[in-house]
Amino acid sequence: MGGEEIEYVKEVFASNWIAPLGPCVDGFEQDLATYTGKNYAAALSAGTAAIHLALIILGIKQGDEVICSSFTFSGTVNPVVYQGAVPVFIDSEPETWNMDPVKLEEAIKAGIKKGKMPKAILLVHLYGMPAKLNEITEIAEKYNIPIIEDAAEALGSKYNGKPLGSFGIMSILSFNGNKIITTSGGGALLSDNEEFIKKARFLATQARDNAPHYQHSQIGYNYRMSNVVAAIGRGQMKVLNKRVERKREINAYYYSKIGNLPGISFLEEPSGAYSNHWLTCITVNPELSNGVTREKIRLALEEQNIESRPLWKPMHLQPVFEKYPYFGNGVAEKLFENGLCLPSGTAMNNEDIDRIIEIIKGVYNNN
Numbered sequence: 001m002g003g004e005e006i007e008y009v010k011e012v013f014a015s016n017w018i019a020p021l022g023p024c025v026d027g028f029e030q031d032l033a034t035y036t037g038k039n040y041a042a043a044l045s046a047g048t049a050a051i052h053l054a055l056i057i058l059g060i061k062q063g064d065e066v067i068c069s070s071f072t073f074s075g076t077v078n079p080v081v082y083q084g085a086v087p088v089f090i091d092s093e094p095e096t097w098n099m100d101p102v103k104l105e106e107a108i109k110a111g112i113k114k115g116k117m118p119k120a121i122l123l124v125h126l127y128g129m130p131a132k133l134n135e136i137t138e139i140a141e142k143y144n145i146p147i148i149e150d151a152a153e154a155l156g157s158k159y160n161g162k163p164l165g166s167f168g169i170m171s172i173l174s175f176n177g178n179k180i181i182t183t184s185g186g187g188a189l190l191s192d193n194e195e196f197i198k199k200a201r202f203l204a205t206q207a208r209d210n211a212p213h214y215q216h217s218q219i220g221y222n223y224r225m226s227n228v229v230a231a232i233g234r235g236q237m238k239v240l241n242k243r244v245e246r247k248r249e250i251n252a253y254y255y256s257k258i259g260n261l262p263g264i265s266f267l268e269e270p271s272g273a274y275s276n277h278w279l280t281c282i283t284v285n286p287e288l289s290n291g292v293t294r295e296k297i298r299l300a301l302e303e304q305n306i307e308s309r310p311l312w313k314p315m316h317l318q319p320v321f322e323k324y325p326y327f328g329n330g331v332a333e334k335l336f337e338n339g340l341c342l343p344s345g346t347a348m349n350n351e352d353i354d355r356i357i358e359i360i361k362g363v364y365n366n367n
């Protein structure tokens with residue numbers, strides 16, 4: 001927490017406006033819309049809920065195909081399956097680790113060939129790094145397929161100066177505990193289309209028709225954010241830019257100290273990209289690293305009670321999703337094999353990072 005969250009929460013308690021909804025929800029939605037440059041936002045219980053509502057609002061149903069980044073967290077894809085739709089997984093390109101535009105177009109053409117135009121593109125900006133938006137939006141426009149932007153990990157990042165979360169017909173954010181800002185749990189749906197956001201708010205509150213009694217003509221969901229949770233979010237927005245700044249410092253610090261170790265590569269910003277560097281990620285190429293591997297580094301850190309993690313395991317390799325179509329060249333697979341997320345918490349100081357760096361250098365020296 002940054003400090004001001006408690007003041008907002010106190011106000012909520014003082015007014016006894018705990019739930020449902022309330023002024024902090026309205027304020028937080030306004031904060032998010034302003035920050036991302038979208039006209040409207042709906043504060044929800046989770047990023048996953050936001051994706052689910054986006055799919056419903058686009059009319060995605062049983063048997064429809066939705067193109068998804070394979071290299072992501074399962075929260076991106078689960079809602080596609082909630083709808084009975086079919087995720088079509090696209091591999092990463094090596095530069096940003098996000099959806100490969102070449103494979104994307106290949107998948108669209110394959111869909112058209114069998115008479116099944118994909119209904120949406122669910123595009124992720126993994127670890128805060130912007131995907132190749134120029135290429136991907138061009139393809140999406142060419143085939144007239146809407147993009148749902150999964151910016152769960154990318155609040156505070158920019159592409160050609162424009163905030164991520166502003167590129168999709170609808171975009172989603174997450175405020176889960178591990179994200180760059182958190183409300184303990186929560187998410188948001190963003191759009192310039194007022195009808196979409198009105199519809200999201202309606203569906204997220206059990207789809208109650210406008211009547212004095214409880215009247216329902218559609219299936220609804222309990223996906224709204226409470227006023228207490230939104231109060232935390234309002235406080236967190238005050239420190240978002242500071243968090244991004246510190247994440248970027250942490251990334252630069254690691255890079256300056258271990259960037260030249262043999263076989264180690266960082267996920268680096270191509271021109272036009274500005275990443276929040278949510279997590280600092282490296283890959284270790286075992287052919288160049290004198291026998292050092294990702295796993296040796298991870299285990300050496302673990303021995304010192306320091307948690308690091310392999311990169312996301314691609315969705316097309318997950319037992320629950322492996323039956324779905326996949327278009328790729330094995331790029332995400334390789335990243336999963338050789339990649340590591342280093343400790344990236346903004347509460348770390350440089351001495352903490354020095355400890356991690358010494359352990360990594362130790363793996364090289366003792367190998």
Ligand SMILES: *Cc1c(COP(=O)(O)O)cnc(C)c1O
Binds near residue numbers: 049186
């Ligand atoms: C965290 C995350 C989600 C899901 O957000 P929740 O708020 O945890 O439901 C979706 N996509 C990506 C890429 C994420 O990292």
